[in-house]
Amino acid sequence: MHLRRRTQPIMLAAFVLAIALVSQTVARYTPDWVSLDARPLPSWYDEAKVGIFVHWGVFSVPAFDSEWFWWYWRGEHDPKCLAFMAKNYPPGFSYPEFAPQFHAEFFNPGDWADIFKASGAKYVVLTSKHHEGFTNWPSPYSWNWNSVDNGPHRDLVGDLGEAVRNRSLVYGLYHSLYEWFHPLYLSDKKNGYKTQQYVMHKVLPELYNMVVRYRPELIWSDGDWEAPDTYWNSTAFLAWLYNDSPVKDTIVTNDRWGDGCYCKHGGYYNCKDRYSPGELPKHKWEKCQSLDKHSWGYRRDMKMSEVMDLPSVIEDLVYTVALGGNYLLNVGPTADGMIPAIFEERLRGVGAWLEINGEAIYASRPWRIQNENTTIPIWYTSKGANVYAIITAKPPKPTVQLLVPKTSATTKVTLLGNPKPLPWSPVYPKAGLVVLLPDLPYSPGQAWTLKLEDVH
Numbered sequence: 001m002h003l004r005r006r007t008q009p010i011m012l013a014a015f016v017l018a019i020a021l022v023s024q025t026v027a028r029y030t031p032d033w034v035s036l037d038a039r040p041l042p043s044w045y046d047e048a049k050v051g052i053f054v055h056w057g058v059f060s061v062p063a064f065d066s067e068w069f070w071w072y073w074r075g076e077h078d079p080k081c082l083a084f085m086a087k088n089y090p091p092g093f094s095y096p097e098f099a100p101q102f103h104a105e106f107f108n109p110g111d112w113a114d115i116f117k118a119s120g121a122k123y124v125v126l127t128s129k130h131h132e133g134f135t136n137w138p139s140p141y142s143w144n145w146n147s148v149d150n151g152p153h154r155d156l157v158g159d160l161g162e163a164v165r166n167r168s169l170v171y172g173l174y175h176s177l178y179e180w181f182h183p184l185y186l187s188d189k190k191n192g193y194k195t196q197q198y199v200m201h202k203v204l205p206e207l208y209n210m211v212v213r214y215r216p217e218l219i220w221s222d223g224d225w226e227a228p229d230t231y232w233n234s235t236a237f238l239a240w241l242y243n244d245s246p247v248k249d250t251i252v253t254n255d256r257w258g259d260g261c262y263c264k265h266g267g268y269y270n271c272k273d274r275y276s277p278g279e280l281p282k283h284k285w286e287k288c289q290s291l292d293k294h295s296w297g298y299r300r301d302m303k304m305s306e307v308m309d310l311p312s313v314i315e316d317l318v319y320t321v322a323l324g325g326n327y328l329l330n331v332g333p334t335a336d337g338m339i340p341a342i343f344e345e346r347l348r349g350v351g352a353w354l355e356i357n358g359e360a361i362y363a364s365r366p367w368r369i370q371n372e373n374t375t376i377p378i379w380y381t382s383k384g385a386n387v388y389a390i391i392t393a394k395p396p397k398p399t400v401q402l403l404v405p406k407t408s409a410t411t412k413v414t415l416l417g418n419p420k421p422l423p424w425s426p427v428y429p430k431a432g433l434v435v436l437l438p439d440l441p442y443s444p445g446q447a448w449t450l451k452l453e454d455v456h
Contacts (some may be wrong), residue, residue, distance in 0.1 A: 029242045031235040033265045039242055041267055041284055044170060045218070045252045047363040048122035049321055050354070052347070053174070053220075053288055053330035054112075054160075055127050055296040058134045058151070060335040061098040067297030067332070070095045070132050071180050099134065102151035107337025109163035115339060116169060119347035120354030122362070123170035125220050125328065128157050128210055133179035137214070141206045152337075161214055172218025172252070173210065177203055177232055179223075193231040207237060215247050221256040221266075229258025229265070238266075254286070268326070280323050280366055287320045289313075290330040291343050298332035298340065307342055310349040314445035315377075315392045317350070317361070322379040322390070324366040353445040356417040360388035360449045369404045378402065388416075389450040395437060403432040405455040416449040417441060 029035045059067040064084050066072075073081040074095065085093065116124050129135045129142075137157035138148035147156045161171045179185055184198035210216070219241070224232060234257035242248055255266035263271040268284040271277075275287055290296050291313070293306050308316075313329065320327045329350070331343040339347075354361060364381040371379045378400075379390045389402055413422045413435050423436040440448055 029239050031239040033235065036235060036238050036242065037265055039267075042217075042250050042252055044250065045123075045268065045326065046284060048170065049326055049361050049364070050119075050121045050317065050350075051123040051125060051172070051326060051328045052116045052119060052121045053125050053290075053296075053328045055130070055174075055290075055298075055330060055332045056156070057127055057130045057136065057297070058095070058099050058102050058132055059130065059297045060333065061101045063298050063300040063335065066295035066299070067130060069297075075180060095132070096145070099145070099150045102147075102335050104147075104152035104154070104156065104335070104337040107152065107154075107156070107159075107333075109159045112160060112333075112339060113163035113167045113169070115344050115347055116164065117167045118351045119329075120351040120358060121169065121329070121347075123172055123218060124160075124164045125172040125174050125218060126157060126160055128173040128175050129179075129206075130174075131176045131178060131180050131223050133176075133182055135206070137210070139206050139209060141202055141209070157210075157214055161216075170217050171214075172220060173214065173216040174220040174222060175207065175210065176223030177221060177256075178226060188231070189226065193227045196231060196233070199231065199233055204233060204237060208240075211241065211245050211247065217247055217250045218252045220254055224256045224258050224261065227259060229261055232258050234258050234261070276319070277323060277325075280370055281325075284324065284326075286326040286328055287316070288328040288330060289316055290332075291346055292330075292332060296330050296332060298334050302340075304342070308346070310346060310353075310444050311392075311446040313346060313350060314353055314447045318379045318390050318392055318447060319371075321361050321364060322366060322370045322381055349444050353443065353447065357390070357447070357449045359383070359416060359451070360390055364388070372402070372404055374401060374403060376400070380404070385453065387452040387455050389452060390447060391450070392447045394440065394446060398437050399434050400437060400450070401427065401432065401434045402450075402452075403427065405433060405452055406431040407433050408454050408456075410454040412453040414451045414453075415440075416451055422450075 029039060055067055059069050062069050065081055069081060072078040073085060128137060133145060135142045135146040137155050139146050144150055147154060164171045182198060184202060188195050188198045241251055253267035255261050255263060255269045257266055263269050268286050270286055270288060274289055291308050292299060292302055293308060317327045331339055333339050360381050364383045367380040367382040367387055369380055376391055376393045376395055381388045387405060407426050413424050415422060415438060418438065424433045426433050435450060
């Protein structure tokens, strides 16, 4: 009898625990922002920090002005684009006639993936479909306006995905909700978005097909801003994505799911292209940045002065990570399938810098103070008990003063890439230290990292 009294509470506790585990397992997200916004962001994303963005499509054929060329030419009738077409193409030439010239004959997905791996990036995001509507996979909802029926005659999304994953990189896909000139979209737009013919017959079936077929672990949504999320049925799609899709446990999404969603709803926040918050945000965010300062797609008339130099890229990356963001760096390949040499050079330069300084970037967290700027800019990150001070300009003298860290008798300072402890002295009366630097090694990125152990 005494034994039964003791075992009953134990059995009851086990039963309650089992019920809790089951209810936790079957808990589902409902198609509303309160529920969807409460979903924890899968940890791989914040730990990755650095990704590569790839803008590639039919717009890579004219390769003029930007990836928005079709809209500027036919939608806005931009004089520059009109003059370009009048000078170089016969009268009556239409944008779809560019598609057969999108040959991608030199596209080697293994070569691309090797470059991305060498860049130090942990994930890759390819355009599956931009605003022009051309899909880089054989979408059954984009007849003759996809990369298998037209142009390259191959599955670009599938081919790159396989190569990227074979190199242990995470694969994501950019997808534009709207298409500039799709007749169903234009009809819905004319009806004030009170009809959803385009969404029901094109957008949603295509998204489901893309997710089930390629299982991307990131969806970079775009082209949403002309209509509210209720038109796009965004919450219903995201509820399926988080509850029932084949990537429900690992999928990461951004915040471009309808007018008014930016910086408010979704997974992580983009807010706007090249977003820089200025201070530490409360929500996980990402900065997407393009090596070409004027375009995301390839431009044949791009000048060297219009490409970000390596120190600018590294400083931008460091700033972003110190403020808790991820850095998504874009390249625009050519229509024949090559990543321009200047872009490859920049990506490999980023990778060389990360090979030495990546300890301060990957899986790091923002520190209590993100930066200080006395005589040179210094950005802080942290990981566990360690703090990293990243110096993004060469110090003018052999010492550097850090005013924020509080030292102890066991504080140790090293330069990443050099295990030898560096001499330092405290700054009194409150906090800070002065570090005697060694001869700094040559860094094309013009940035060096001090590792601080046992500081507060």
